[in-house]
Each structure stands twice: as C-alpha cells, then as structure tokens.
Amino acid sequence: MARSLRRRATAKLVVVANRLPVDQVTLADGSVTWRPSPGGVVSALEPLMRAEAAAWVGWPGVSGEVEIPEDASDLSLVPVAITETEHEEYYEGFANATLWPLYHDLVAKPEFHREWWDAYIDVNQRFAAAAASVAARGATVWVHDYQLQLVPAILREMRPDLRIGFFLHIPFPPAELFSQLPWRRQILEGLLGADLVGFQLPGAAANFIRLVRDRVGHKTQRESVFLPDGRVVTARAFPISIDAAGFEELARTVAIEERAEQIRSDLGNPAKVFLGVDRLDYTKGIYPRLRAFSELIADGSLSVEDAVFVQVATPSRERVEEYRTMRDEINRLVGRVNGDLGRIGRQAISYLHVSLPREEMAALYRAADIMVVTPYRDGMNLVSKEYVACRYDDLGALVLSEFAGAAAELRQAFLVNPYDINGMKAQMLTAYEAKPREQARRMRAMRRTVAEHDVTQWASNFLDALG
Numbered sequence: 001m002a003r004s005l006r007r008r009a010t011a012k013l014v015v016v017a018n019r020l021p022v023d024q025v026t027l028a029d030g031s032v033t034w035r036p037s038p039g040g041v042v043s044a045l046e047p048l049m050r051a052e053a054a055a056w057v058g059w060p061g062v063s064g065e066v067e068i069p070e071d072a073s074d075l076s077l078v079p080v081a082i083t084e085t086e087h088e089e090y091y092e093g094f095a096n097a098t099l100w101p102l103y104h105d106l107v108a109k110p111e112f113h114r115e116w117w118d119a120y121i122d123v124n125q126r127f128a129a130a131a132a133s134v135a136a137r138g139a140t141v142w143v144h145d146y147q148l149q150l151v152p153a154i155l156r157e158m159r160p161d162l163r164i165g166f167f168l169h170i171p172f173p174p175a176e177l178f179s180q181l182p183w184r185r186q187i188l189e190g191l192l193g194a195d196l197v198g199f200q201l202p203g204a205a206a207n208f209i210r211l212v213r214d215r216v217g218h219k220t221q222r223e224s225v226f227l228p229d230g231r232v233v234t235a236r237a238f239p240i241s242i243d244a245a246g247f248e249e250l251a252r253t254v255a256i257e258e259r260a261e262q263i264r265s266d267l268g269n270p271a272k273v274f275l276g277v278d279r280l281d282y283t284k285g286i287y288p289r290l291r292a293f294s295e296l297i298a299d300g301s302l303s304v305e306d307a308v309f310v311q312v313a314t315p316s317r318e319r320v321e322e323y324r325t326m327r328d329e330i331n332r333l334v335g336r337v338n339g340d341l342g343r344i345g346r347q348a349i350s351y352l353h354v355s356l357p358r359e360e361m362a363a364l365y366r367a368a369d370i371m372v373v374t375p376y377r378d379g380m381n382l383v384s385k386e387y388v389a390c391r392y393d394d395l396g397a398l399v400l401s402e403f404a405g406a407a408a409e410l411r412q413a414f415l416v417n418p419y420d421i422n423g424m425k426a427q428m429l430t431a432y433e434a435k436p437r438e439q440a441r442r443m444r445a446m447r448r449t450v451a452e453h454d455v456t457q458w459a460s461n462f463l464d465a466l467g
C-alpha cells in the first residue's frame with residue numbers, strides 16, 4: 001500500500017512524525033514481526049486517515065532500510081530510513097541531547113554539536129521529500145514535534161501547493177533559553193514554513209511569536225505572523241488530550257477490575273497505593289517524588305503497612321548519557337529506601353522498569369488511590385488525564401506538578417512544585433488523607449474537563465483551523 005502511494009502522489013492527508021505507528025517485535029522463536037502501536041494521536045487520526053486517502057510518514061524505529069509487511073497496520077505507512085550514525089546524531093544527539101533539554105527548562109544541560117545539526121538537516125530533508133512524494137495536489141500535511149521542525153519550510157519549498165500544519169508536543173521555551181541555540185533562526189524559519197503552528201499552551205505560542213518578531217524580524221500581531229511574501233502564519237495553542245471514553249470503557253470491564261484487585265492483593269492490600277507512571281526521563285521528576293514519599297515513611301507520617309508507592313518507569317532513550325545517569329540514581333534511591341524502610345514482604349517502593357500495555361495501565365490506575373505526576377517540565381502529560389478518565393467512581397486523588405501542561409486544565413488536582421520537597425510531602429499527605437467527598441468534588445470536575453476535551457476534538461480543532 002505504501003509503495004503504491006509513493007509512486008502516485010495521491011494522499012489527501014499526510015501525517016509526518018518521527019515514528020511510524022508500528023513497533024517491531026521479536027517473537028519467542030526469534031523471528032521478527034510488526035504490530036500496530038496504539039497511541040492517542042494514532043487513534044484520533046485513524047478515522048480521518050481511513051476516510052481520506054491518507055499516508056503516515058515516519059521512522060520504523062530500527063536503523064537502516066526495513067520492509068514493513070502490508071498487514072502490519074491498516075494505515076498506509078511510508079517508512080523513512082535512518083542510518084546508525086544518523087540515529088546517533090539526529091535522534092539521540094540533536095533531538096534528545098540538544099533540543100529536549102533546551103525545551104524543558106534546561107533540566108539537563110543541552111549539548112551543541114555542529115555535526116548533530118548537519119544530521120538534523122539531512123534527516124528533516126528526507127522526511128520532507130517522503131511527504132512531498134505521496135501528497136496529492138493541494139493536500140494537507142500535518143508535521144509533528146521537535147524532531148522535525150525544519151520539515152515545514154523544506155516541504156513548502158518543494159511543494160508550495162500544500163496546506164502545512166505543525167504541532168509541537170513538548171514545551172516551547174521562553175526567548176531567554178531558546179536564544180542559546182546556535183541555529184535558533186533556522187529553527188524559527190523552519191517552523192514558519194507551516195500555515196498553522198500549534199503548541200500545547202498559549203504561553204508557548206506567545207514565546208514563539210516573540211522570538212519570530214525579535215530574532216527573524218517579521219511583523220506580528222497577537223497570534224499572526226506576517227511574512228514578506230504576503231503569507232500569514234498562525235501560532236495558537238491546541239492542548240492535546242486522550243481517548244477519554246476509550247480509557248473509561250476499558251477501566252469499566254470486569255477483567256480490568258479483577259486485575260486491579262489482584263494488583264492490590266499482590267502488594268499486600270495496603271490501606272493506600274501511590275502510583276507513578278512515566279517514561280524514564282529526567283524531566284519527569286521521578287527522583288524527587290520518591291524522595292518525598294520515602295521521607296514521609298522515614299519521619300513516621302506514613303508507614304509501610306499503610307502505604308506503598310508503585311513506580312512504573314518505561315525504558316526510554318537508553319543510549320543517551322543523561323538517561324543512563326538518571327536510571328542509576330533512581331535504582332540507587334529505590335534500593336536504599338527499600339533497604340532502610342522496608343520489612344519482609346513489604347517494600348516501600350515497588351519499582352518496575354518495563355513498558356506496559358494499555359490494559360495493565362488501566363488496571364494500575366484503578367488500583368491506585370493517589371496518582372503522583374511531578375514533572376519539572378512537561379508539554380502536557382497524558383498519564384494524568386488517563387488516570388482521571390479511569391476514575392469513573394469519582395474516587396482517587398491526583399497530585400500534579402504545576403509545571404505539567406495538564407495543570408492548566410486539571411486545576412482541581414493537588415498541585416505541587418517538584419523542586420519543593422517539603423511542599424510535595426505536604427500535598428501527598430493531604431491527598432492521602434482526603435475524604436471520599438473531597439476526592440469526588442475534585443475528581444468530578446477534572447473528569448468533566450477530560451471528557452469534554454478529548455483527543456478526537458483536539459485533532460479536529462487543529463485540522464479545522466488549518467483547513
């Protein structure tokens with residue numbers, strides 16, 4: 001399917017993202033196969049992609065040329081090959097060791113290397129060329145995220161007939177931080193190739209508009225940028241969300257409810273279960289939250305008989321140095337806390353370094369009394385919304401960092417500053433002690449917000465504004 005689309009430029013909608021929505025899996029007998037990787041964005045776009053002749057351009061997740069069997073996905077996939085060196089320089093380097101920390105408040109120190117930048121340009125050109133080759137005349141192309149910020153301008157140069165949208169899933173930093181980037185002007189000009197540039201929050205759109213005015217010198221007014229050639233680019237917030245109804249439906253099934261009970265029983269039926277679910281990333285604030293929890297146990301505010309912390313950390317970007325360092329730090333902390341504070345058969349922290357399927361996540365959300373989401377900086381944070389969607393009984397408490405994009409919508413969470421350990425301890429304790437009435441008052445309001453603004457609405461809002 002992908003091959004025929006490539007030969008004939010017939011796609012009326014083209015999604016361009018760093019990853020294709022399929023994963024390569026190795027079976028027990030050692031053979032390799034592919035399966036769809038269901039994510040929120042995929043499920044939101046799937047109906048649209050089926051309705052129109054559509055294509056998804058992306059990297060298959062493994063280096064070099066790969067064949068993706070036609071039955072791997074119902075969608076038309078257009079794989080972009082990336083070499084091992086490009087994987088190091090473009091993905092691990094420029095995307096995840098330069099842009100990622102720079103866009104997340106410099107939680108880690110960004111590295112600037114000229115050869116990484118060159119690889120970023122090359123790979124962005126390849127993605128743009130792949131999109132140009134499948135897009136029908138006048139098609140809509142939706143480019144996603146920080147790995148591909150040059151694609152809009154390159155693509156416009158190749159195909160001025162296209163309608164081009166770009167959405168940034170992560171934060172966009174203030175001018176004071178962004179200006180460190182040696183290639184700041186090129187990135188801004190890359191994004192300006194789009195007709196619509198979407199951000200998670202209005203503040204990020206404002207940062208972009210200010211930078212375009214000050215660094216590129218274009219005239220701007222509110223959310224509009226006026227280019228010398230007469231084109232107008234709009235920069236606006238489109239807060240992303242989840243398939244709220246789908247999560248709730250899953251959480252309501254008997255199998256998930258039984259699994260949730262099993263989890264609690266495996267944990268020794270403690271009075272309360274705290275839960276953290278994150279990609280193992282230094283922006284997520286896993287360390288300070290586990291520290292806060294362990295101090296609550298150590299100072300007697302909580303006891304291991306009454307409370308356990310389940311932390312699921314999904315492996316991520318494991319060859320990037322900062323990620324390895326953080327993984328070691330967390331391993332050491334968990335070992336120390338359990339050694340010092342645990343009892344036989346009762347660990348203070350139950351730590352899992354795994355990637356879990358959606359069903360197991362839903363069961364964990366159902367099992368958890370207190371969900372703890374404490375990023376130092378996060379574009380949105382979908383885990384917090386998934387937890388809320390699964391709490392159809394209106395019970396449970398969400399402790400949420402004020403630096404997560406989701407905090408702008410989930411105002412009734414127990415909001416915390418992850419840099420303030422004492423403040424976090426106090427809020428975790430308040431959440432622990434919250435009476436069912438108080439939990440329900442907060443949860444009902446948050447559930448309404450998440451139900452009203454789901455991922456399908458997010459996608460159609462963006463595409464309507466682009467159209």
Ligand code: F6P
Binds near residue numbers: 019
């Ligand atoms: O949050 C940004 C993001 O790129 C997500 O879109 C994605 O799910 C996640 O990070 C995982 O990143 P990677 O593709 O590097 O594994």
